[in-house]
Amino acid sequence: MDGMARVMVPGVPSSRVTVGVGGESDGTAMTFLQRTNPLDWCRTCAGPKTPPRHHTRLRSPEKDRLQGQKISKRHGTSRAGEVYVAIAGHGREASQDRHRETDRNRPKMQLKDIAVLITGAGSGLGAATARAMAAKGARIALIGRTRKKLEEVAAEVGGVALAADVTNSSELEAALAQAEAANGVARILVNCAGSGGSRRLISDNSVYPLEKFIDIVNVNLIGTFNCLRLFCARLVTCEPIGEERGVIINTASVAAYEGQIGQTAYAAAKGGIVSLTLPAARDLAIHRIRVNTIAPGLFATPPLTKLSDAALSKLGEAVPHPARLGNGEEFAALALHIAENPMINGETIRLDGAIRMPPRILDVGDLNFRF
Numbered sequence: 001m002d003g004m005a006r007v008m009v010p011g012v013p014s015s016r017v018t019v020g021v022g023g024e025s026d027g028t029a030m031t032f033l034q035r036t037n038p039l040d041w042c043r044t045c046a047g048p049k050t051p052p053r054h055h056t057r058l059r060s061p062e063k064d065r066l067q068g069q070k071i072s073k074r075h076g077t078s079r080a081g082e083v084y085v086a087i088a089g090h091g092r093e094a095s096q097d098r099h100r101e102t103d104r105n106r107p108k109m110q111l112k113d114i115a116v117l118i119t120g121a122g123s124g125l126g127a128a129t130a131r132a133m134a135a136k137g138a139r140i141a142l143i144g145r146t147r148k149k150l151e152e153v154a155a156e157v158g159g160v161a162l163a164a165d166v167t168n169s170s171e172l173e174a175a176l177a178q179a180e181a182a183n184g185v186a187r188i189l190v191n192c193a194g195s196g197g198s199r200r201l202i203s204d205n206s207v208y209p210l211e212k213f214i215d216i217v218n219v220n221l222i223g224t225f226n227c228l229r230l231f232c233a234r235l236v237t238c239e240p241i242g243e244e245r246g247v248i249i250n251t252a253s254v255a256a257y258e259g260q261i262g263q264t265a266y267a268a269a270k271g272g273i274v275s276l277t278l279p280a281a282r283d284l285a286i287h288r289i290r291v292n293t294i295a296p297g298l299f300a301t302p303p304l305t306k307l308s309d310a311a312l313s314k315l316g317e318a319v320p321h322p323a324r325l326g327n328g329e330e331f332a333a334l335a336l337h338i339a340e341n342p343m344i345n346g347e348t349i350r351l352d353g354a355i356r357m358p359p360r361i362l363d364v365g366d367l368n369f370r371f
C-alpha cells in the first residue's frame, strides 16, 4: 500500500477523510507521518478521540517517536475536519475501544511474581511494605544504607538486600542492576527512604545552616527523584502487562501541607514530592507507568517509637480518629492497593486519621520529633 488508502469513519463524509490507514504493507506509520501535516492528537485522553476539541497538534519529537509504529484502525479529527488514522503500540494506544473499555477481566498489575524495589526497606514503613508485598508473592529488592537492617528484613521476606544511598546515582545504578539480575526488571518502586531533622530558622542566636537544609532536601526529594528516574529507565524496556508497565509509589508526609515549627526543610522536601507526582505521572503516561504518593500522618516507626511514652500518647491523642499512631501494615495496605488499582494515578493520598498538624504538638525538649 502507498499509505493513502481511504478510511470509513461513521458520521464523517468520505470526502473529508483525507488520510489513510496502512502506510507500509506491514502497517507501519512511516508513510502516513510523511504525508500528513499537521497531525492532531488528544493529550487529554492520551489517545486519538472525538470530539475534535480534545485534540492538539502533535509536536515533532512525538512524530519522530511514532515513525515506524503500527497503525491501528482508529482516527483523530483535526479542526479542519480531516481525519487521521491513529497509531497503536507507542504508549498512547489509539483504539477507540480503549475509551469504551470496561472489561473487568483484562490483565492487571498483580503482585505475584512481580519484581519490586523498595527503598528505605530496612525499617519502618518500607519494611512493612516489603512484608506485605512479599506475602502477595512479589520478589523484593530492599534498598537502604545500613546493610544489616536490610539483611534482616530480606531474610524474612526472601528478598535481596542492596546497600545504596538513594542520593548517589552510581550506588543506586549498581543496586538496581543487582536487583534486576536477582529478580528481573522491577515493575513497582516504593520510595520510602527519607529522614527528617527539626530546627527553627533562627535558634540560639544562630541561623539555620544551609548544609542541613540541603541534606534533608537531598535525601527526601532528590533521592526520591533519583530512584524514580533510574527505575523508569529500566522499566521502559519491558513489555506492558495488560494496559500498564509499572507503578511508582512515593512517600511524602502531611508536613507537605502543614509543616510544623522547625520543619522548613522537611516540609519543602515532602512538598516537592507531592508537586512532582502529577507531572511525573503525566510524563510517564506515554510509557504506561503510574506515579502516586502517600502522605502519611503519624506512624509508629523507629523515628517516633524512640520518643517517650508520654510524647507518643500526646501524638496519638492529636489524631482525630482513630486517636493513635498508624502502623506500617496500614501504610502497606494502601501501597498494595495503589499498585493493584490501575485508575489511581497522579495522586497524593493522605493517610492520617484526619489529623491536620498544628504548629506544634510536642513541647520543646521532647526528643527530636522528626516527622
Ligand SMILES: NC(=O)c1ccc[n+]([C@@H]2O[C@H](COP(=O)([O-])OP(=O)(O)OC[C@H]3O[C@@H](n4cnc5c(N)ncnc54)[C@H](OP(=O)(O)O)[C@@H]3O)[C@@H](O)[C@H]2O)c1
Pocket: 119, 120, 121, 122, 123, 124, 125, 126, 143, 144, 145, 146, 147, 149, 164, 165, 166, 167, 192, 193, 194, 195, 196, 219, 223, 251, 252, 253, 254, 295, 296, 297, 298, 299, 300, 301, 302, 303, 304, 371
Ligand atoms: N513515621 C511517620 O510518622 C512518617 C510520617 C510521614 C512521612 N514519613 C516518611 O515515611 C518514610 C519512611 O519513614 P519511616 O517512618 O519508616 O522511618 P525509618 O524507619 O527511619 O525509615 C526510613 C528508611 O530510610 C532509609 N534511608 C534514609 N536515608 C537514606 C538514604 N540516603 N539512602 C537510602 N536509604 C535511606 C533508612 O535506612 P538507612 O539509614 O539504613 O539508610 C531507613 O530505613 C520516610 O520518607 C518518612 O519521611 C514517615
